[in-house]
Amino acid sequence: MESLFSIGQLSREFDVTARAIRFYEGEGLLSPKRRGQTRLFDQRDRTRLKLILRGKRLGFSLAEIREIVDMYDAPPGEVRQLKLLIDKIDARRKRLLQQRDDIAVALRELDSVSARCADRLAELRRVTVDEKSA
Numbered sequence: 565m566e567s568l569f570s571i572g573q574l575s576r577e578f579d580v581t582a583r584a585i586r587f588y589e590g591e592g593l594l595s596p597k598r599r600g601q602t603r604l605f606d607q608r609d610r611t612r613l614k615l616i617l618r619g620k621r622l623g624f625s626l627a628e629i630r631e632i633v634d635m636y637d638a639p640p641g642e643v644r645q646l647k648l649l650i651d652k653i654d655a656r657r658k659r660l661l662q663q664r665d666d667i668a669v670a671l672r673e674l675d676s677v678s679a680r681c682a683d684r685l686a687e688l689r690r691v692t693v694d695e696k697s698a
Contacts, residue, residue: 568604588616628652
């Protein structure tokens with residue numbers, strides 16, 4: 565017998581809102597069955613949601629996540645999906661490393677500007693004290 569999950573069960577299990585799950589459904593990433601107004605998600609949807617959320621945590625765009633998740637169902641299956649995922653991970657890693665380098669440069673510039681401002685402030689305070697004592 566097939567395991568079915570309600571939107572509330574998946575929401576609690578993956579710590580996401582029901583609204584987020586409905587969004588992924590609206591984007592065509594999940595395809596729950598319907599029983600009246602109730603959405604019933606199968607194991608395939610559960611796995612796809614897990615992949616979607618992992619992709620999101622890794623910083624992939626929705627389009628990239630869609631491509632990876634859609635390959636979960638498409639022949640030749642896992643080999644092609646894993647190769648694509650490795651390529652996406654490598655590209656994401658490269659972007660993150662570049663961002664880290666950019667952040668390091670920005671932090672050094674902020675430190676430099678802050679130090680110059682502190683020096684100027686100290687100079688202005690000395691001038692003010694000297695003027696008051698004169």
